Amino acid sequence: MNVVQKTGVQGAANPLKALEQFGQSPWLDFIQRSYTENGSLKKLVDEDGLKGVTSNPAIFQKAMGQGTDYDPQYKDILAHRIVDAGTLYETMAIDDIKAATKVLFPVYEATKGLDGYVSLEVSPYLARDTHGTVEEARRLWKAVDAKNLMIKIPGTDEGAPAVRTVISEGLSINVTLLFSIDAYKKVLEAYIAGLEDRHAKGLPVSGIASVASFFVSRIDGKIDKKIDDRVAAGDKDAAALKALRGKVAIANAKVAYQHWLEVTKSARWQKLAAAGAQTQRLLWASTGTKDKTFSDVLYVEELIGPDTVNTIPPATFDAFRDHGKVRASLTEDVEGARHVMAEAKRLGLDLDGVTTTLVNEGVSSFADAFDDLLGSVATKQNALLGHALTTTTLNLPADIDAAVKASLDTWRKDGTVRRLWARDATVWTGKDESKWLKWLDIVEDRLADLPALEAFQAEVKQKGFKDILLLGMGGSSLGPEVLAETFGKHDGFPHLYVLDSTDPQQIKAFEKKVDLAHTLFIVSSKSGGTLEPNILKAYFFDAAKKVLGDKVGSHFVAVTDPGSHMEEVAKKDGFWKIFYGDKQIGGRYSVLSNFGIVPAAASGVPLKLFLDSALRGVKASAASVPPALNPGVVLGTVLGVAATQFGRDKVTFVTSHPISDMGAWMEQLLAESTGKIGRGLIPIDDETLGAPALYGKDRVFAYLRLDTDACSEEDEAVKALVAAGEPVVTIHLQDKRQIAQEFFHWEFATAVAGSILGIDAFDQPDVEASKIETKKLTTAYNETGKLPPETPFATDGAFSFFADATNAAALKGDSLAAILKAHFGRVKAGDYVGLLAYIERDNAHRAWIQRTRLAIRDALKVATAAEFGPRFLHSTGQAYKGGPNSGVFLQITADDAADLPVPGEKFTFGVVKAAQARGDFDVLAERGRRALRVHISGDLKSGLQALGQAITAAL
Ligand SMILES: O=C(CO)[C@@H](O)[C@H](O)[C@H](O)[C@H](O)COP(=O)(O)O
Numbered sequence: 040m041n042v043v044q045k046t047g048v049q050g051a052a053n054p055l056k057a058l059e060q061f062g063q064s065p066w067l068d069f070i071q072r073s074y075t076e077n078g079s080l081k082k083l084v085d086e087d088g089l090k091g092v093t094s095n096p097a098i099f100q101k102a103m104g105q106g107t108d109y110d111p112q113y114k115d116i117l118a119h120r121i122v123d124a125g126t127l128y129e130t131m132a133i134d135d136i137k138a139a140t141k142v143l144f145p146v147y148e149a150t151k152g153l154d155g156y157v158s159l160e161v162s163p164y165l166a167r168d169t170h171g172t173v174e175e176a177r178r179l180w181k182a183v184d185a186k187n188l189m190i191k192i193p194g195t196d197e198g199a200p201a202v203r204t205v206i207s208e209g210l211s212i213n214v215t216l217l218f219s220i221d222a223y224k225k226v227l228e229a230y231i232a233g234l235e236d237r238h239a240k241g242l243p244v245s246g247i248a249s250v251a252s253f254f255v256s257r258i259d260g261k262i263d264k265k266i267d268d269r270v271a272a273g274d275k276d277a278a279a280l281k282a283l284r285g286k287v288a289i290a291n292a293k294v295a296y297q298h299w300l301e302v303t304k305s306a307r308w309q310k311l312a313a314a315g316a317q318t319q320r321l322l323w324a325s326t327g328t329k330d331k332t333f334s335d336v337l338y339v340e341e342l343i344g345p346d347t348v349n350t351i352p353p354a355t356f357d358a359f360r361d362h363g364k365v366r367a368s369l370t371e372d373v374e375g376a377r378h379v380m381a382e383a384k385r386l387g388l389d390l391d392g393v394t395t396t397l398v399n400e401g402v403s404s405f406a407d408a409f410d411d412l413l414g415s416v417a418t419k420q421n422a423l424l425g426h427a428l429t430t431t432t433l434n435l436p437a438d439i440d441a442a443v444k445a446s447l448d449t450w451r452k453d454g455t456v457r458r459l460w461a462r463d464a465t466v467w468t469g470k471d472e473s474k475w476l477k478w479l480d481i482v483e484d485r486l487a488d489l490p491a492l493e494a495f496q497a498e499v500k501q502k503g504f505k506d507i508l509l510l511g512m513g514g515s516s517l518g519p520e521v522l523a524e525t526f527g528k529h530d531g532f533p534h535l536y537v538l539d540s541t542d543p544q545q546i547k548a549f550e551k552k553v554d555l556a557h558t559l560f561i562v563s564s565k566s567g568g569t570l571e572p573n574i575l576k577a578y579f580f581d582a583a584k585k586v587l588g589d590k591v592g593s594h595f596v597a598v599t600d601p602g603s604h605m606e607e608v609a610k611k612d613g614f615w616k617i618f619y620g621d622k623q624i625g626g627r628y629s630v631l632s633n634f635g636i637v638p639a640a641a642s643g644v645p646l647k648l649f650l651d652s653a654l655r656g657v658k659a660s661a662a663s664v665p666p667a668l669n670p671g672v673v674l675g676t677v678l679g680v681a682a683t684q685f686g687r688d689k690v691t692f693v694t695s696h697p698i699s700d701m702g703a704w705m706e707q708l709l710a711e712s713t714g715k716i717g718r719g720l721i722p723i724d725d726e727t728l729g730a731p732a733l734y735g736k737d738r739v740f741a742y743l744r745l746d747t748d749a750c751s752e753e754d755e756a757v758k759a760l761v762a763a764g765e766p767v768v769t770i771h772l773q774d775k776r777q778i779a780q781e782f783f784h785w786e787f788a789t790a791v792a793g794s795i796l797g798i799d800a801f802d803q804p805d806v807e808a809s810k811i812e813t814k815k816l817t818t819a820y821n822e823t824g825k826l827p828p829e830t831p832f833a834t835d836g837a838f839s840f841f842a843d844a845t846n847a848a849a850l851k852g853d854s855l856a857a858i859l860k861a862h863f864g865r866v867k868a869g870d871y872v873g874l875l876a877y878i879e880r881d882n883a884h885r886a887w888i889q890r891t892r893l894a895i896r897d898a899l900k901v902a903t904a905a906e907f908g909p910r911f912l913h914s915t916g917q918a919y920k921g922g923p924n925s926g927v928f929l930q931i932t933a934d935d936a937a938d939l940p941v942p943g944e945k946f947t948f949g950v951v952k953a954a955q956a957r958g959d960f961d962v963l964a965e966r967g968r969r970a971l972r973v974h975i976s977g978d979l980k981s982g983l984q985a986l987g988q989a990i991t992a993a994l
């Protein structure tokens with residue numbers, strides 16, 4: 040537009056100004072910050088008689104999506120607030136609209152509220168949502184807070200009832216996207232009915248303004264195309280058709296105006312008019328000429344009439360000022376207009392069909408423009424935030440890349456991210472998923488509770504605890520473990536240890552690590568009923584009581600959901616504090632709730648910084664961020680699409696060393712959330728990278744790279760994988776604290792992947808099954824003093840072999856070598872091998888399991904998982920039992936060198952662990968998995984050594 044440069048023709052010689060004499064108000068179909076700020080808009084008011092401004096998503100897209108007008112405000116907002124792209128856009132749009140309402144206010148005053156309006160449209164995503172439209176209209180009305188604001192609402196079937204409601208509440212409304220006379224009639228009716236509603240309540244009807252935006256040129260665009268096609272095809276009515284080119288839209292508008300004239304004459308309207316109501320004026324929109332064979336001012340010159348508005352795009356505005364001719368055209372030859380409409384009908388031009396299409400296209404093109412706009416805002420935001428955000432790089436082979444892009448676009452068109460944030464269970468399976476989504480806003484919730492959490496942090500410090508021992512499993516322990524492993528000890532705060540085992544040696548080892556007299560125990564269990572935290576609490580409460588006496592309770596805090604058994608225990612035993620979880624968050628999504636934040640506070644993590652970083656992650660994946668720019672959606676889509684369309688369901692984690700414990704947390708999240716009903720993602724954690732030739736075609740690599748760390752080994756290996764065409768997602772973190780962002784990022788991605796997999800990402804049926812089997816066995820022990828007997832199907836020296844009948848039959852053999860050979864002989868391409876060791880998770884055993892899994896990976900070229908029981912039962916155990924039947928499992932149990940009692944129970948920790956292994960095995964077998972249990976008697980070290988050698992030999 041040349042509005043800025045050109046000076047208006049002064050006085051009556053200016054056709055724009057002359058429109059006033061014919062009762063028409065010229066408005067500008069455009070808004071941009073610089074026009075308002077540099078006085079150009081005011082100049083149009085002063086010199087051209089401009090009387091209003093309209094905006095729409097496409098207009099804001101042009102204004103904000105390009106250039107640097109908005110940069111200072113972007114920077115200002117981002118320096119002070121952590122916001123999503125939608126909030127950024129809206130803050131800036133509202134400022135623009137407010138500024139424009141100020142410029143136009145003198146017009147509003149001078150015309151006594153007839154003109155001087157600036158329109159702001161509700162989100163185009165709400166075009167089919169009456170309730171959402173009403174809510175948003177009210178919200179925007181309040182936010183702009185200007186008498187000369189008009190809220191724009193699409194005149195769809197869903198928009199019309201919203202218009203009635205908000206008119207009855209006294210808002211001024213511009214009803215947009217009107218094409219057909221029928222739709223217009225409904226909208227005019229909604230306006231009148233809204234005023235009548237007010238009137239009936241005794242509320243004033245004056246001071247409320249409305250326009251009905253009737254789109255013009257788009258109709259010709261469609262009809263003329265039909266005409267041209269038919270003429271080109273040699274239609275018998277070619278001459279009659281050609282005579283209608285460029286005529287139908289104007290005729291349609293003239294007929295609409297006749298309807299308006301009739302209605303305003305009616306007694307019904309006159310009653311409202313007498314009470315001070317303003318008529319709803321027709322506003323001609325879409326008045327730029329698209330067909331260059333027509334006059335560039337056609338849709339202004341032909342639609343001039345009393346009590347109307349024409350919102351004119353900039354180029355047409357300039358053109359009309361330059362050479363527009365003014366005459367009372369709207370009421371001219373109305374019969375001719377009716378004839379054009381009748382001809383269009385006779386010739387089968389299907390105006391009804393065209394206008395229906397135009398509404399649908401209009402809705403989706405404004406939604407597309409809004410997606411583009413929000414995409415530009417998000418891109419600008421990411422650039423300005425720079426290193427405050429983690430970033431994702433995709434290296435995908437062309438076929439996966441194309442499928443990922445297609446899926447992202449489908450999510451965009453379907454508005455699935457908005458549905459997810461709106462907690463719509465049909466994003467997954469339509470069961471009770473919406474009850475499990477509180478993790479979406481838990482970060483804001485915890486930030487609101489910051490003073491209390493910081494007070495607790497200060498108290499822990501002041502009490503001088505040396506150690507913290509957190510007792511919990513799975514979702515209640517893996518997040519805290521990441522904090523402990525990643526951040527280490529904070530100056531002036533206790534050292535955080537996390538115990539998630541029933542292995543007697545491991546429990547004893549932790550007991551030795553901490554100073555019982557100066558330890559804060561955090562007993563963490565969402566359900567409060569999980570066996571392990573309950574018996575660990577019993578054990579350590581007993582042990583601590585021996586050194587602390589009656590004040591032992593003051594060294595214990597509980598984190599649990601309200602009303603749980605653990606809450607009861609904590610109250611009975613006089614715990615220092617009880618922190619509550621949220622029942623609408625499952626364990627594996629709980630790290631940013633009190634289950635992670637309480638241990639973070641106690642161990643000295645700077646809470647505000649940590650939660651702020653998490654909040655950046657939340658905002659980056661907000662509903663307003665289009666899928667292709669939304670990190671949670673992108674990651675989830677890659678994982679979901681790679682698994683479902685390419686059979687790449689082994690998500691292999693690569694991590695920079697300082698943040699490597701994230702793998703154990705991500706493992707639980709992915710496996711437990713997705714591994715069910717025979718589908719799922721199999722996470723592969725901590726499997727040292729090898730050469731590309733060692734991998735089958737079933738992997739996706741997810742590389743969590745801490746950019747401040749030297750990651751040369753990982754980088755080299757990943758580079759080779761990319762070169763070999765393996766799909767790699769690299770997530771760059773700029774500092775360790777950004778694991779907070781990654782927690783949310785992965786939670787969101789998992790929810791998205793779950794949707795693509797078509798599963799409920801929030802239940803864990805097979806973990807429950809295993810707990811039930813264990814419970815049966817420990818109950819039997821309590822009743823009989825022993826576990827039910829079991830017989831190995833073979834023995835060889837220190838090794839006994841157990842399996843269900845089916846597995847045993849497949850593993851015929853009487854030696855360690857033969858049985859292992861038969862077992863690993865069952866592994867096929869695309870399978871994975873799981874080593875499930877129910878032994879102490881110490882360094883020596885971790886090194887053993889790691890060596891053994893790599894030998895398997897290298898020999899069989901399959902993915903491997905190295906897990907310790909019972910820890911993995913609350914994590915990957917779900918996917919091993921419920922996920923795809925591609926796992927081959929070797930469960931390893933051993934005699935315990937020493938056992939530990941469980942206070943108040945007959946069973947010991949050793950018995951519990953044995954029962955857990957058996958419960959686990961029973962469910963694996965029941966699910967038809969290929970599984971073998973080998974039990975090592977006697978010395979564990981030599982037994983493991985022999986087993987490791989035998990495995991290597993068997994491959
Ligand atoms: O609805 C109003 C005014 O109420 C306008 O802003 C309206 O959206 C625009 O005139 C149209 O979108 C422009 O249409 P077109 O020139 O792209 O066909």
Ligand SMILES: O=C[C@H](O)COP(=O)(O)O
Pocket residue numbers: 512513514515563564565566567568569572626627806913
């Ligand atoms: O992941 C969750 C574990 O199964 C532990 O559950 P819990 O927190 O209810 O004790």
